[in-house]
Amino acid sequence: MTDIQIPFGWNAYQSCSAVSCSYSYIQEQGVSYWSDSNIIISLFFYVAVAGAYDMSLLSDEVQREAEVLVSIPSIQYNYYARFNPDSLYLSIGSIQVKSPGYVHVYFKGTNSLVNRKAGDYPKLKSLVLSKVENVNAIQYVNEDFSSYFGRRGPSVHLNYQLESNYKIQQFYNEVTIPRFWDAVGTYAMAIGFSYGYFGMQVNSDSERRILFSVWSPQETDDPSQVLQENTVLLVSKGKNTVINSFGNEGSGGQSYLVYPWVAGVAYKFKLEGKPSSNGYSIFSAYFNDPTKSEDYILIASWKRPKTQSYLNNLHSFLENFSPENGHISRKAYFNNQKAINYQSKEIKVLSASFSYDETANQKQRLDYDGGVDDINGYYLRNCGFFNKTSVQYGDQFIKNKL
The missing domain is CATH 2.60.120 (Jelly Rolls)
Structure with a gap:
């Protein structure tokens, strides 16, 4: 079994849920300078084999305690991921993929935590799928290919x-x-x-x-x-x-x-x-x-x-x-x-x-x-x-x- 890291810098996009937004930056290093709760970060990967997949988020910097809503509308999956500066790795649960196809994962910062410190939401480096039996079952833009x-x-x-x-x-x-x-x-x-x-x-x-x-x-x-x-x-x-x-x-x-x-x-x-x-x-x-x-x-x-x-x-x-x-x-x-x-x-x-x-x-x-x-x-x-x-x-x- 293998852990697969899907890099945000190659597979993510952003959109805005409000009239105007202060946009974050998606570069090869991942998503950074993300402070606007109206920004939606979308990450995509293809699953060729139906089944259960465990997901985690990997960051390379958590500036403050923060909460991020992780959702996959196609399977009614919603998870409130709570980050703190003591950990760069956060498990966000398991999903059940019923049929082959693209999985769309959405990330949206929330303001629900009380007395949160000022700053950006965590930098998003990779979405990790844990203990995948068949590495060929997951397809995405990998780091050996051009992110552009x-x-x-x-x-x-x-x-x-x-x-x-x-x-x-x-x-x-x-x-x-x-x-x-x-x-x-x-x-x-x-x-x-x-x-x-x-x-x-x-x-x-x-x-x-x-x-x-x-x-x-x-x-x-x-x-x-x-x-x-x-x-x-x-x-x-x-x-x-x-x-x-x-x-x-x-x-x-x-x-x-x-x-x-x-x-x-x-x-x-x-x-x-x-x-x-x-x-x-x-x-x-x-x-x-x-x-x-x-x-x-x-x-x-x-x-x-x-x-x-x-x-x-x-x-x-x-x-x-x-x-x-x-x-x-x-x-x-x-x-x-x-x-x-x-x-x-x-x-x-x-x-x-x-x-x-x-x-x-x-x-x-x-x-x-x-x-x-x-x-x-x-x-x-x-x-x-x-x-x-x-x-x-x-x-x-x-x-x-x-």
Whole structure:
């Protein structure tokens, strides 16, 4: 039997039960500077085998005597954990898990103790499951994995299979994010290709973008290191498009339009790509809001050096780029795909295959899904610690024409 420590720094999130809160800090060391009783700390782990599990809390600093309500609503579990500075380890009882799935554990500081000392609630380092018979029965984001990517959650992809991949010059796609599925950090990438990506983002509570980026042929995460001969060059841009360079996940040219797109609308995306002169290829992105106009507007057109290519490796994906919001589920539909080759002939899109990133591949997170709806199109879902369906890596989805 083994004790399993589930680190808060990799598996916890915070929310507020009041209009405003003084937020705590969740870092790799755990939860600290937690003094507001309106803050709710949520920790998640997956149990593959039903049974009884003993739980304890491990702290690395208890500043004062304090009481914390520990609850698991799905099994009506509530426990008032009383900390004192004499112990960093506190047993909080046993839970009975009836079926495999994610367990959501909530922690909320209380003010019920009389004459408590001023200060923060205990630092939360790990939730400990004691004497676990099968270590593979418990899955969570472990300390050998990136806390950043683990808390972001898994990214999921649709890889389009075309009747022919020869000299595809245009590709169309429609993206709908359903109402209430548009959390901050959402990026629904409508059209990805070998050299870039094009889609819609939720950047904050007040800002949303239509984003189009093209990678440089030079492999570096630092845009300042890109040689002039490898620089992606702007050809033209839309009236209100913002132009930048980007780094961290490769480097290249970035263009985006700040645009108040809304959930529930099927927005249209068009990408064009073809070889140009002097060893360049030109890639141009266009966007249409069907509630405003029938016309597409230009986001930007970029020249990529050392490239002679049409569009290939066409795909879509759904990701969360905000680690603080990895506990909120997202969903997007992708519909009415169309490909046009260099002779202006339409090429059929036959199907889409499902794939995911290393976060899911290493089973750090299991909250992902994908499939097809004959009315709304292909769909992807991720994050939120829901219990996934039976979808597997490489599954093929075929949309039946109605």
